[in-house]
Amino acid sequence: MKFFRLSGNLFENFKFPLPCWIILIHEVLERFSFYGMKGILAIYLNLYLGFNDNHTTVLYHLFVGLSYLSPIFGAIIADNYLGRFYTVIVVGLVYLLGHVLMTLTAIQKNILGPLIGMSILAIGSGGIKSSVAAFGGDQVPTGNDMMIEKYFSLFYTAINLGAFAAQFVTPILRKDISCVDGQCYPLGFGVPAFIFLVTYIIFISGKRTYTIVPRSKSVLSKFSHCIYVSIRNYIKEKKISKYKSILEYAQPEYSMKFIDDCKKALRIMIVFAPIPVFWALYDQQGSRWTLQAKYMNGKIVNSYNMKPEQIQSINALLIIGLIPVFDFIIYPFFGKFNILVKPTSRLVASYIVAALSFIIAGFLQIYLIRGQNIEFNTAGSKLLIINSINDCKLNLTIDNRRIMLASNGSVNLDLNPGLVQVSMKCVGYQLQVKNLTLSQYKMTGGYIYKDNNARIDIKSYFVKSPDSQNHIRFLNPNDPVNIEMLRLAKDHKNFTIDSNYSSLDVGVYEIYCSSPNYNEYKCGNVDVTPGLVGSLMMTSERKLHFWKEFEPNLIHMLWQMPQYILITCAEILCSITSLSFAYSESPDSMKSLMQAIYLITIFGGNIIVVFVAGVGSKLTQTTEFFLFATLVLIAGCINWILIRGFWISKDNFVENQNMDN
Structure with missing residues (x-):
């Protein structure tokens, strides 16, 4: 059997057989695949599938909980039926299926597919957990306790290295690459799936070098059966004073030594x-x-x-x-x-x-x-109105509240979700009435502007970003010049924005304006920060003004x-x-x-x-x-x-x- 040696003083006196290194590599890659998927799961459920924070938390912890319960069943299968090696092989296919489902169901937004994929993946990942750790220990030569200790120290380090790499890399894959709705969850889940496929092949390829220990009856099964027998016999005989404890009623099917061991185990469980x-x-x-x-x-x-x-x-x-x-x-x-x-x-x-x-x-x-400033009171919704009209002191009536709003002023109100009527009146303009629909736990708002018919209206609505993404748009409310979009430049890259919100990378951008009547010219700069929501607004003097609708995350x-x-x-x-x-x-x-x-x-x-x-x-x-x-x-x-x-x-x-x- 070939042996490899770690360089450096720490392990220079310990040689590890080739199968140990195969298991260690398998553990790094397998933990990368698990934590890579798990790392972006909460954000996927919350921001992509639309579950609120509470439902996201419930689903996330059901997944994690199942992944820590299924190792019990995996251990029973390994000890009683398949052995550790074949348990990893068979249950590993279930694991891989879960990864594939998570990847495919992220392509087309749906609810049922990811939930099924999460369940299968939790069963698969947990099902091999106990078998891989014990199987790795089987590869260490017997009688060398120091080598076993050092091996499991490396095994624990491998887990954390895989977890760190995955939790750092997969968020970049899902956010910085655009493939579906401006992000790429299929890639964020797909890379961990591919990594697991690689480690699955690596594990199988080492079969000829492995030491495969014959399966033995699961201690958990034996322990559970001992308790069952003791309770059954106790109820059947109905003699409380026959033994000092109920567990002793498991005699003669179980020896007194094993019963004493069960007593000790129960005390530790307490x-x-x-x-x-x-x-x-x-x-x-x-x-x-x-x-x-x-x-x-x-x-x-x-x-x-x-x-x-x-x-x-x-x-x-x-x-x-x-x-x-x-x-x-x-x-x-x-x-x-x-x-x-x-x-x-x-x-x-x-x-x-x-x-x-x-x-x-x-x-x-x-x-x-x-x-x-996003805490919602019992009303459950917020409405933000901005007066972008320069020569108008606006009279507003919102939900039976009368409000005076100065030019370039704003008002932020707590309201109940549902339909809200907004009446707007300004000297020289017609009275206008607008109906808005407010959503629960969202901040909605818009610009009040004037059109060519001397009317005032609410131009468009915006919602505060629920995460650290920024949202920037270009507005030309009164249309004094024919500019429909802007070009933003940073690091030799160009971005265009229009009246729809765009999410940009953080940084300082140079802004260039152009129209059929004017050549392109530099018209300003904007510092895009995380969580910032705002609009670039063109004035009649062809000057660009940036209005922060919501402050960035501070x-x-x-x-x-x-x-x-x-x-x-x-x-x-x-x-x-x-x-x-x-x-x-x-x-x-x-x-x-x-x-x-x-x-x-x-x-x-x-x-x-x-x-x-x-x-x-x-x-x-x-x-x-x-x-x-x-x-x-x-x-x-x-x-x-x-x-x-x-x-x-x-x-x-x-x-x-x-x-x-």
């Missing part, structure tokens, strides 16, 4: 009970935090604008960078004061740090709403960095500690079962988010952030009590065993 609340917060990076970022300014330099989905890629880099910091700096420092030494203190600290991240997210949401996405740093620290404190605790405290026969239970806690966390976003849909986003911060603090207190109870229960269990002996 300790794990509050952990789903932590995962409820953690997994909102891809949903609520991404949806929060869409209202923020992502401008990094004049020529580049960060996409809302890209900010979450920092989590993968932070994990890789912060684990050594915790191991070599934070834990030793606090250990001098006997803090963060035991699993109890680390788990409780993880809940506190997670709560702080959501408190910061809540305060950021408060400032974001204030800065954007708060930068990088203000989310503190909450991302804190939630990553919380993950290290919770995830690694809980896995280590479960592995060290569980019997040898139950260690793989603990991995399954760990995945179920992540599933449970996503279901909590589904419940809050669905049932509590009337909560504001700010209130929801603070609610989750409160819930995770309560969960931390409960976890502290349960762990203390675990140690007491463990001591009593050992004492009873010694007495029996």
